[in-house]
Amino acid sequence: MNNTVYSLKNVKKIYKSQAGKTYALDDITFDIQKGEVVVILGPSGSGKSTMLNVLSGIDVPTSGKIKYFDTDISKLSDIELTNYRKENLGFIFQSYNLIPNLTIYENVELGAHLSKSPLDIDKLLKIVGLVDMKNKFPYQLSGGQMQRVAIARAVAKNPNVLFCDEPTGALDEKMGKQTLRLLQDINEKYGTTIIIVTHNPSIAYLANTVIKMNSGKVSDIHKNDKIMNAEDIRWA
Numbered sequence: 001m002n003n004t005v006y007s008l009k010n011v012k013k014i015y016k017s018q019a020g021k022t023y024a025l026d027d028i029t030f031d032i033q034k035g036e037v038v039v040i041l042g043p044s045g046s047g048k049s050t051m052l053n054v055l056s057g058i059d060v061p062t063s064g065k066i067k068y069f070d071t072d073i074s075k076l077s078d079i080e081l082t083n084y085r086k087e088n089l090g091f092i093f094q095s096y097n098l099i100p101n102l103t104i105y106e107n108v109e110l111g112a113h114l115s116k117s118p119l120d121i122d123k124l125l126k127i128v129g130l131v132d133m134k135n136k137f138p139y140q141l142s143g144g145q146m147q148r149v150a151i152a153r154a155v156a157k158n159p160n161v162l163f164c165d166e167p168t169g170a171l172d173e174k175m176g177k178q179t180l181r182l183l184q185d186i187n188e189k190y191g192t193t194i195i196i197v198t199h200n201p202s203i204a205y206l207a208n209t210v211i212k213m214n215s216g217k218v219s220d221i222h223k224n225d226k227i228m229n230a231e232d233i234r235w236a
């Protein structure tokens with residue numbers, strides 16, 4: 001069985017403008033294995049969001065090859081890319097993007113819509129610790145609670161890969177750690193491959209694989225021998 005979720009070979013993303021070319025991704029080659037937690041670290045402008053965009057098929061690389069299992073996603077049509085996202089991927093962002101006039105339960109349920117193998121919503125609400133909140137509306141929740149709803153919504157369809165762009169960026173240490181703990185629980189319970197993009201170097205201690213980016217290049221890639229629990233990391 002093929003356990004390689006993503007395989008990138010010489011991937012480049014070049015933006016052209018009057019000022020010249022920007023190499024947002026500059027010859028990137030690496031693999032991501034099924035069930036891994038991957039943390040992509042790097043300063044502002046280093047290409048982290050561009051990386052998420054090309055992996056998730058929101059954007060197309062200028063050259064190079066990206067395989068999702070045995071599918072070359074650099075060759076898919078727009079419709080095929082939409083289906084690829086719909087069937088396989090979940091997304092969590094720094095801003096939670098909850099629907100204000102739907103309850104917590106309904107927000108999470110929305111994530112399961114059209115999925116072939118949705119998770120049980122009540123069970124999921126229990127995992128994220130929001131059973132008592134299920135009939136409340138987003139404005140009645142704290143930031144950390146809203147992020148937990150966003151995670152439950154992204155996970156409800158039981159995605160193979162969960163993409164997180166600065167998932168703790170709007171949270172304080174306590175809420176941030178709770179959010180990361182939840183991502184670890186989901187990784188353990190469902191075997192979801194989780195790819196987290198962040199400025200926060202502390203989060204790298206939770207990863208199986210850490211990918212450091214600088215000016216569009218991978219400056220370092222390494223595996224952690226020991227993976228820390230979210231509650232034990234030092235918050236940068």
Ligand SMILES: Nc1ncnc2c1ncn2[C@@H]1O[C@H](COP(=O)(O)OP(=O)(O)OP(=O)(O)O)[C@@H](O)[C@H]1O
Nearest residue numbers: 015022023024042043044045046047048049050051
């Ligand atoms: N649509 C675009 N058109 C032109 N240049 C772009 C575009 N998107 C990104 N870039 C450039 O590509 C480089 C990488 O941007 P990217 O958004 O991937 O960085 P990032 O690591 O996510 O930064 P941040 O931490 O600030 O979110 C930057 O130099 C940026 O200006």
Ligand SMILES: [Mg+2]
Nearest residue numbers: 045048049050
């Ligand atoms: Mg970014």
